[in-house]
Every structure is written in structure tokens, then in C-alpha cells.
Amino acid sequence: MTLSVAAGRVTYRVGRGAVSGVVALRAALLAVLLALAAFGLFVLSVATGDLALPLADVVPALVGGGDPATLFVVQELRLPRALVGLLVGVVFGLSGAVFQTMTRNPLAAPDMIGITAGAQVAVVGGIVLGWGAGRGTQALGLAGAFVAGIVVYLLSLGGGRGATGYRIILVGIGVSWACTSLTDYLLAKALPYQANQAIGWLFGSLAERGWHHVRPLALSAAVLVPVTVLLSRWLRTLQLGDTVAKGLGTPVGAVRFTLLIVGAGLAAFGTAAAGPILFVALVSPQIAQRLAGTPAPPLVGSALAGAVLVLAADLLSRYVLTDVGLPVGVVTGILGAPVLLWLLTRANRSGSGG
Amino acid sequence: MNPDLRANELTLGYAKHVVVDRLSVELPPGRITVIVGANACGKSTLLAALARLLAPRSGSVTLDGKSIHSQPTRQVARSIGLLPQAPVAPAGITVVDLVTRGRSPHQTWWRQWSEEDERAVEGALAATSMGEHRNRPVDELSGGQRQRAWIAMAIAQDTPLLLLDEPTTFLDLAHQIDVLDLVVDLNRAEGKTVVMVLHDLNQACRYADHLIAMKDGQIVRQGAPGAIVDAPLIRDVFAVECEVGSDPVTSTPMIVPLGRHHQRASLPAS
Numbered sequence: 001m002t003l004s005v006a007a008g009r010v011t012y013r014v015g016r017g018a019v020s021g022v023v024a025l026r027a028a029l030l031a032v033l034l035a036l037a038a039f040g041l042f043v044l045s046v047a048t049g050d051l052a053l054p055l056a057d058v059v060p061a062l063v064g065g066g067d068p069a070t071l072f073v074v075q076e077l078r079l080p081r082a083l084v085g086l087l088v089g090v091v092f093g094l095s096g097a098v099f100q101t102m103t104r105n106p107l108a109a110p111d112m113i114g115i116t117a118g119a120q121v122a123v124v125g126g127i128v129l130g131w132g133a134g135r136g137t138q139a140l141g142l143a144g145a146f147v148a149g150i151v152v153y154l155l156s157l158g159g160g161r162g163a164t165g166y167r168i169i170l171v172g173i174g175v176s177w178a179c180t181s182l183t184d185y186l187l188a189k190a191l192p193y194q195a196n197q198a199i200g201w202l203f204g205s206l207a208e209r210g211w212h213h214v215r216p217l218a219l220s221a222a223v224l225v226p227v228t229v230l231l232s233r234w235l236r237t238l239q240l241g242d243t244v245a246k247g248l249g250t251p252v253g254a255v256r257f258t259l260l261i262v263g264a265g266l267a268a269f270g271t272a273a274a275g276p277i278l279f280v281a282l283v284s285p286q287i288a289q290r291l292a293g294t295p296a297p298p299l300v301g302s303a304l305a306g307a308v309l310v311l312a313a314d315l316l317s318r319y320v321l322t323d324v325g326l327p328v329g330v331v332t333g334i335l336g337a338p339v340l341l342w343l344l345t346r347a348n349r350s351g352s353g354g
Numbered sequence: 355m356n357p358d359l360r361a362n363e364l365t366l367g368y369a370k371h372v373v374v375d376r377l378s379v380e381l382p383p384g385r386i387t388v389i390v391g392a393n394a395c396g397k398s399t400l401l402a403a404l405a406r407l408l409a410p411r412s413g414s415v416t417l418d419g420k421s422i423h424s425q426p427t428r429q430v431a432r433s434i435g436l437l438p439q440a441p442v443a444p445a446g447i448t449v450v451d452l453v454t455r456g457r458s459p460h461q462t463w464w465r466q467w468s469e470e471d472e473r474a475v476e477g478a479l480a481a482t483s484m485g486e487h488r489n490r491p492v493d494e495l496s497g498g499q500r501q502r503a504w505i506a507m508a509i510a511q512d513t514p515l516l517l518l519d520e521p522t523t524f525l526d527l528a529h530q531i532d533v534l535d536l537v538v539d540l541n542r543a544e545g546k547t548v549v550m551v552l553h554d555l556n557q558a559c560r561y562a563d564h565l566i567a568m569k570d571g572q573i574v575r576q577g578a579p580g581a582i583v584d585a586p587l588i589r590d591v592f593a594v595e596c597e598v599g600s601d602p603v604t605s606t607p608m609i610v611p612l613g614r615h616h617q618r619a620s621l622p623a624s
């Protein structure tokens with residue numbers, strides 16, 4: 001095994017390169033820092049609540065140690081909320097990174113191209129039409145997001161030239177607006193208590209999350225996150241444009257379809273668990289890309305930036321803005337937008353400005 | 355070593371529009387072939403089909419006798435390298451990162467940077483004199499350097515065949531000559547087969563071993579430039595009257611177009 005460092009890149013090689021690769025130091029360092037930050041916020045999230053727990057009690061309780069009362073509060077009441085926050089941030093961040101890389105457009109995110117809007121219309125429809133409040137919400141959100149994803153893909157196939165990144169965005173925006181109008185119509189038709197319930201979900205929230213929210217989300221993340229990482233090799237060639245990618249032997253059509261399904265799946269499970277926490281998928285990859293100094297959003301960095309953003313927004317809404325009672329989906333915008341704007345204004349290279 | 359690329363009874367088109375109709379051609383191995391023709395004559399479409407970017411309506415493109423459209427695309431990518439017209443690099447990507455991605459068809463998800471990969475990338479950077487710019491972002495380079503970076507990516511792909519679609523478009527004269535000389539280097543030093551589309555007829559005549567003149571999706575004439583280029587051919591293919599002289603440096607055909615205001619008869623008598 002050989003290791004060498006040059007120009008900010010670590011090269012590893014086992015054998016004569018049978019297992020080998022290059023890791024960008026700055027991106028790796030960013031991932032470590034973000035992971036630490038996410039863990040810190042996660043522990044803080046578990047410690048925070050009506051009954052403040054000392055951190056020294058929280059950490060053992062996470063792995064099943066400590067007195068029964070603390071254990072109950074941590075494992076049954078607080079842990080699900082923190083885990084949903086962590087995982088939702090991861091899947092949204094990763095989903096945004098997949099769509100932005102695949103379409104070569106920083107505006108592409110599941111909440112821009114109709115996938116979140118599809119989940120919204122399904123869930124609000126379920127509440128208003130009376131089939132599936134409560135646990136049915138998750139299934140409806142999932143179904144709505146997937147159907148919207150497939151509709152976007154099929155419509156962007158037109159003309160026989162395949163679904164290009166540009167078409168996916170344009171069609172997605174169209175689908176998104178159609179779904180939003182339908183949601184508004186449903187809300188206008190809804191009875192007051194139904195509308196209240198729907199609006200509570202529409203902002204995205206981590207309140208009252210239980211293990212039944214965590215399990216499907218954790219399971220889907222355990223499948224989709226590794227699949228995304230395996231696909232990253234193709235993302236590297238897709239970034240050079242469809243023609244170059246094909247020339248380099250990338251099966252562009254099949255890869256793009258798989259990426260769309262994976263990206264929609266990540267967003268769908270996240271939305272099903274916590275509602276549409278807007279802006280996380282759009283902004284996390286951009287923040288990670290600028291901090292890592294890479295030409296495209298780094299996958300691991302984007303996922304961890306999403307987790308940090310959601311956990312921090314949730315803490316802020318509980319700690320600082322307690323009297324306002326803002327849902328986490330509102331705070332992610334308040335928190336994420338200035339970070340992105342700051343990064344954009346201090347970008348002096350043309351390379352990190354786009 | 356030198357693979358045999360040919361098109362057989364190839365029909366190509368977009369939607370309902372037929373661009374190339376039953377065209378057959380062999381690309382001479384180990385030589386530089388240049389395709390010329392007026393706009394919309396089908397030359398770029400033909401190149402796209404040779405690079406399996408476009409599936410034929412009928413007919414086939416074969417590499418050593420096997421259809422490239424029925425082979426795994428990754429396998430074809432180890433034989434045919436492609437540089438499309440005016441490719442766009444992602445913002446902020448460095449030269450060495452771009453060139454490294456040319457190794458993609460030789461890599462697996464666990465073998466991402468073998469010694470062979472490193473050799474190929476270093477070789478490509480050296481061949482294009484881009485070594486000193488390796489850590490610079492591609493979007494900060496001059497037009498000529500940028501094109502050399504892309505060519506370096508295609509060289510790193512390490513294919514015996516290289517297809518270039520108008521590699522000199524948007525470059526100033528010095529950079530045009532620079533890129534074309536590089537193409538000749540690749541052909542002479544490594545015996546690569548090159549097929550490229552060029553707009554400038556005089557450059558095409560200079561740099562081509564084999565010239566293909568196209569019109570309306572058909573090959574009008576093909577062969578060594580000196581043997582096939584004359585005024586009637588240019589009139590037929592480009593609808594332009596011209597005089598064909600001899601290049602003072604290379605003795606290849608030199609085309610001097612005539613316009614309504616520039617006819618030989620109007621020159622002052624000597």
C-alpha cells in the first residue's frame with residue numbers, strides 16, 4: 001500500500017493500483033468537520049427540551065446506559081426527533097447533490113422540480129379527502145413524490161433525444177406549479193381543522209416524531225445512500241456534459257434514469273417522515289461545494305451539511321425562538337439563505353461563483 | 355493496433371428529417387482524415403454516428419467488423435476517443451481533474467487511480483504542454499489552452515482512434531495552428547487514427563492525409579487532397595467559385611475563393 005500527498009490530494013494504492021483512488025484533502029477535512037458538528041448538534045438536540053438533561057447523562061443514555069427515567073426520555077421521546085432530523089438532513093442534502101450534479105444546474109433540487117410538490121398534493125389530498133391522516137401521511141407523501149418523479153422523467157423524454165438535464169428542470173418546474181395549484185385548491189376546499197392539519201405538515205416539522213417515522217427513513221437511507229455513492233463514478237463524467245460522458249463510455253440514459261429514481265427516493269422518504277423542509281436540498285450541496293472548493297457538490301459533504309442545517313434549525317426553533325414556535329422548515333430558510341449568500345459574495349474565483 | 359472503423363449503408367436523421375442517406379465509408383487506419391462540407395451537409399452528424407452518439411436509422415458503424423452500437427459503450431470508449439464541438443467544463447474544475455476523468459473507461463469503482471492511469475494522465479499533460487497549468491481552473495485558461503486541456507483529456511483516454519468535431523472553432527489563428535500541429539504529433543508519434551471535421555479548407559488540405567468532401571448527406575469525393583481538390587469540386591460542395599493554387603509551403607491545394615467583387619478579370623493588368 002502506498003500513500004502520497006500532492007497539491008491537496010491524497011493518492012492511495014494497494015498492490016499495483018488494483019485498489020486505488022484519489023481523495024481531495026479539503027473535501028475530506030470538511031466531511032470530518034461537518035460530521036463532528038452534526039454529532040454535536042444531535043447530542044444537543046437530545047439534551048434539549050422541557051426537561052433539560054446534562055450532556056454527561058445523554059451520551060450514555062444514547063447507547064442504553066443511565067437511570068430509567070433519563071433512558072425513557074432520551075430513547076422514547078427525544079431520540080426519534082433527533083434521528084429524523086439527522087436523517088432527513090442527510091437524504092435531502094444528498095438528493096439535492098444528485099439532482100444538481102445530474103442536471104449541471106445549481107437550481108435543481110427536489111423542491112424545485114416537482115418531487116416535493118407531488119408529495120404535498122398527495123398528503124394534503126389525503127387530509128382533505130379524509131383517506132389517510134396520521135400514519136397514512138407517510139405512505140401518501142412517499143407515493144406522491146415517486147409519482148411526480150416518474151411524471152417528470154416521462155415528460156422530459158419528449159422528442160426522442162432523451163431526458164436532458166435542462167428539460168428535466170423545465171418540465172419539473174411545470175409539474176411543480178401544477179401540483180402547487182392543486183394543493184392550493186384542496187386547501188381552499190378544506191374544512192378549517194383539515195386546513196390547519198395540512199398547513200402544519202406543509203411547513204415541515206420534527207415535532208412529535210416517533211420510531212415509526214425513524215424506521216422507514218433509516219431503512220431507505222441505508223439502501224439509497226450507498227447506491228448514490230456507487231453511482232458517483234458516473235456523476236463525475238456526467239458533469240462534463242452528455243456528449244463527453246457518452247464518449248467516455250457512460251450509459252447516459254440509464255444512469256440518468258437511475259439517478260432520478262434514487263434522488264426522488266431520497267427526497268420522498270425524507271418528505272414522508274418530516275414534511276417538506278424546503279430549501280435544505282437546494283442550499284446544502286451549494287454550501288458544501290463552496291466550502292470544499294470542488295467543481296460539483298461533494299456527496300458526503302452535501303449530506304452532512306444537510307444534517308447540520310436541519311439539526312441547527314430545529315434547535316434554533318426550540319431554544320431561541322421558543323415563544324414564536326416556528327416549524328423547522330421556516331427556520332432552515334432563515335438559517336441557510338444567509339450562509340449561501342455569504343459564500344456567494346466572498347467567492348472571488350470565477351470557478352466557485354457558478 | 356490500428357482498428358478499422360467504417361460505416362456501411364448508414365442512414366441517419368433527427369425526427370422525420372433524413373440527414374445522411376445510405377452512406378458507406380472506410381476511415382484509413384493510422385492516417386488523418388478530414389471531413390469538409392457546407393453547413394448542414396451532415397458532416398457532424400456522420401461524426402456523431404461514428405462516435406455512437408447517434409443511433410443509425412439503418413446500416414451500421416463497425417469497429418474491426420463489429421457494430422459499435424451493439425457493444426458495451428464502455429468497451430467502445432477504450433477504442434474511440436471523442437472531442438465534441440465547444441465542450442463546457444464545470445466551473446472551477448482544474449486541468450488535472452479534467453484530464454483524469456478521461457481515464458474513466460479504464461477504471462472500476464475500486465480501481466480509480468492505478469499506475470497506468472497516472473502514466474496516461476502525465477503523458478497527456480506533457481504531450482499538450484499543459485503540465486505547468488495542471489492545477490489551474492479550466493475556466494481561467496485562454497481559449498487555446500482550454501482546447502489543449504480537453505484534447506489532453508481525450509489523449510488520457512488512450513484510444514487508438516480519435517474523433518474531433520471542429521477542434522479549431524472559436525480559436526484565433528495561432529491557437530488553430532497549435533491544435534492542428536498537436537493532432538499531427540499524436541498521429542505521427544503514436545500512430546493514432548484521427549478523424550476530424552474542419553471548416554477551413556486550406557487547413558483541411560494541409561493537415562489531411564485523406565479528405566472527404568460531403569454534400570447533402572453524401573460523399574462527393576474522397577482521397578488525398580492533392581488528388582481530389584479542384585475548382586469544380588469546390589463549386590459543387592460549397593457553391594463558391596474559386597481558383598485552386600498550390601500552398602507555397604506544403605504544395606497542397608490552396609483554395610482562393612472568388613466573390614462578386616473579386617474576380618480575376620477585375621485585377622489590374624500587369
